[in-house]
Amino acid sequence: MKGKNLLAVNLKIKVLTMKSQLNLVKSILAVAGIAAVSAVSAAPASAIGLAPASAFSFANIVGGDTPGDAYANSFSFDVIDQGSSVLFNIFNSGNATASEMFISKVFFDDNNFLSGVANIYNNSNVAFTGGASNDQLPQGGNGFTTDYAFSRNTGAGNRWGIQGGEMLGLSFTGNYANVVSALTNGSLKLGLHVQALPGGASDSYISSTSNTEATPEPLTMLAAGAAVGFGAMFKKQRAQAQKGE
Structure with a gap:
C-alpha cells in the first residue's frame, strides 16, 4: 500500500456557552417586552x-x-x-x-x-x-x-x-x-x-x-407582536451566522 499524504484540516466548533445562553434568554425577554409595549402602543385609546x-x-x-x-x-x-x-x-x-x-x-x-x-x-x-x-x-x-x-x-x-x-x-x-x-x-x-x-x-x-x-383582544395583540418580534430576532441571528460561515 502506497503512503498517503495527510491534509491538515482546521475545524472551528462553536460551543454555546453559559454566557451565550444567558444572552439568548436576555434577547428573548427583550423581544417579549418590546412586543408587549408595541401591542399596547398600537391599541386605540379606548382599548387601554x-x-x-x-x-x-x-x-x-x-x-x-x-x-x-x-x-x-x-x-x-x-x-x-x-x-x-x-x-x-x-x-x-x-x-x-x-x-x-x-x-x-x-x-x-x-x-x-x-x-x-x-x-x-x-x-x-x-x-x-x-x-x-x-x-x-x-x-x-x-x-x-x-x-x-x-x-x-x-x-x-x-x-x-x-x-x-x-x-x-x-x-x-x-x-x-x-x-x-x-x-x-x-x-x-x-x-x-x-x-x-x-x-x-x-x-x-x-x-x-x-x-x-x-379593538383586538389584548392577548391576541400581544401574541401577534411577540411572533413578529421573535421572527425578526431569529432572522437576524440566522443572517449573522451565515455571514460568519
Whole structure:
C-alpha cells in the first residue's frame, strides 16, 4: 500500500456557552417586552381599559347645509362595553382651519337599543345636560328621529361645548353587541350639531355605518407582536451566522 499524504484540516466548533445562553434568554425577554409595549402602543385609546370597543365616524347629511362638509372627519366616537351598559365617547379632534368650532348638541335616534341614560361624564372643560327628548337634529329630516338629546350648558361663551381635543362621555343601559350591530346597519344613529364654523356658520352630521376600528383582544395583540418580534430576532441571528460561515 502506497503512503498517503495527510491534509491538515482546521475545524472551528462553536460551543454555546453559559454566557451565550444567558444572552439568548436576555434577547428573548427583550423581544417579549418590546412586543408587549408595541401591542399596547398600537391599541386605540379606548382599548387601554381592555374592554371590547368599536370606533365610528360621522358623515355629512346628504342634501343638507355645506359649511361644515370639509370638517366631518374631525368628529368620531367610540362605543365601549361596560357589561350591562355601553359608553359612548364622542370626540372633536379639531382642525387648524376651523379652530373655534365646537359640538354644541348630541342626538340619538335609538329604536329601542338603549333603555336609559346611565351617566353623563362631564369634566372641567365640557359640561352637557339632557336625556330622553324629541328635540330635532338640525337638517335631520325624516331620516332621523330623536330619542335622546344632550346640549352644552349655557354661559361662558362656548366653553362647555366639545372643542378641539376634547371629549364627552355618555353611558346608556344596553347590550354592546346589539348596539354595535345596530350602528353598523344604521338602525341606531348619532347626530351632532356643530357651531362656530368659519364665518359663524353651523352644520350637522350623522354617524356613519362604517365600523372604522374594532379593538383586538389584548392577548391576541400581544401574541401577534411577540411572533413578529421573535421572527425578526431569529432572522437576524440566522443572517449573522451565515455571514460568519
